[in-house]
Amino acid sequence: MTTQYLCERPAVRLQQIVRQFGGNRVIDNLDLDIAPGEFVALLGASGSGKTTLLRALAGLDEVDGGRLEVPEARAAVFQEPRLMPWKRTWKNVTLGLRAGDARQRAIQALTEVGLAHRLEAYPGTLSGGEAQRVALARGLVREPELLLLDEPFAALDALTRIRMHRLIIELWQTHKPAVLLVTHDVDEAILLADRIIVLKDGRIAREIRVALERPRDNGQQGFNAIRAQLLGLLGVAVERGEEGAQEQRSGGESFPPAASRRALAG
Numbered sequence: 445m446t447t448q449y450l451c452e453r454p455a456v457r458l459q460q461i462v463r464q465f466g467g468n469r470v471i472d473n474l475d476l477d478i479a480p481g482e483f484v485a486l487l488g489a490s491g492s493g494k495t496t497l498l499r500a501l502a503g504l505d506e507v508d509g510g511r512l513e514v515p516e517a518r519a520a521v522f523q524e525p526r527l528m529p530w531k532r533t534w535k536n537v538t539l540g541l542r543a544g545d546a547r548q549r550a551i552q553a554l555t556e557v558g559l560a561h562r563l564e565a566y567p568g569t570l571s572g573g574e575a576q577r578v579a580l581a582r583g584l585v586r587e588p589e590l591l592l593l594d595e596p597f598a599a600l601d602a603l604t605r606i607r608m609h610r611l612i613i614e615l616w617q618t619h620k621p622a623v624l625l626v627t628h629d630v631d632e633a634i635l636l637a638d639r640i641i642v643l644k645d646g647r648i649a650r651e652i653r654v655a656l657e658r659p660r661d662n663g664q665q666g667f668n669a670i671r672a673q674l675l676g677l678l679g680v681a682v683e684r685g686e687e688g689a690q691e692q693r694s695g696g697e698s699f700p701p702a703a704s705r706r707a708l709a710g
């Protein structure tokens with residue numbers, strides 16, 4: 445499948461990307477454009493190549509073929525915050541920045557993620573959600589044109605995850621980087637993304653544009669239809685009536701139906 449070009453100068457342009465391990469072709473002639481400021485979510489079964497693709501975009505891994513155009517200013521946040529335990533919070537944020545106004549910039553980024561009061565704390569004293577916000581601040585401080593997120597909310601409890609969804613949208617709307625979010629969570633993808641890409645065997649199986657108004661919630665009209673479409677594409681059977689029934693019980697975003705909550709966790 446060939447992705448249509450979205451604009452003259454995309455933030456990301458992948459052409460015929462190939463990545464293989466031994467004889468196993470994990471990314472298979474993949475084409476993808478991401479527009480500046482676009483929020484794209486990547487869904488797919490375990491082993492479909494999501495992390496491999498994200499790591500290539502982050503510059504953490506090579507590709508074996510094809511052409512990869514990415515902005516120099518890019519940052520990645522992973523499922524685990526990857527902080528240096530012996531460095532204070534603000535120092536973790538400034539790692540790799542030139543001195544000068546680094547501390548000021550760290551304070552600003554930490555304030556944006558609601559952690560101005562934790563500047564001097566060591567990572568070991570932070571909650572999981574706080575540590576992940578530090579990781580986000582460390583990304584933000586680099587003013588990335590491309591923000592790569594590999595299941596950054598997966599290890600958090602449901603309420604913290606909801607707060608993080610709101611925060612990420614707020615930060616995205618302020619800074620407008622292009623975002624590529626790898627997730628297993630169908631509802632998370634619909635809540636956050638402009639476009640959802642379903643990856644299968646290292647290829648794009650389908651793209652869905654999410655035209656729902658923001659702020660979004662999973663009770664919104666149109667949400668269920670997109671969810672059903674995605675679950676179908678992902679091969680997750682949902683019993684007739686179960687979706688609606690669960691949604692009525694839970695209401696709001698906080699407790700999405702079990703079928704879509706991490707539907708694809710491997």
Ligand SMILES: Nc1ncnc2c1ncn2[C@@H]1O[C@H](COP(=O)(O)OP(=O)(O)OP(=O)(O)O)[C@@H](O)[C@H]1O
Binds near residue numbers: 470488491710
């Ligand atoms: N360094 C490696 N060496 C060998 N095989 C690898 C390597 N990295 C990834 N693979 C293989 O590539 C395939 C895709 O892996 P990848 O981690 O990209 O999938 P994924 O879609 O992110 O899966 P998950 O949802 O479980 O995280 C898997 O079959 C995996 O075993």
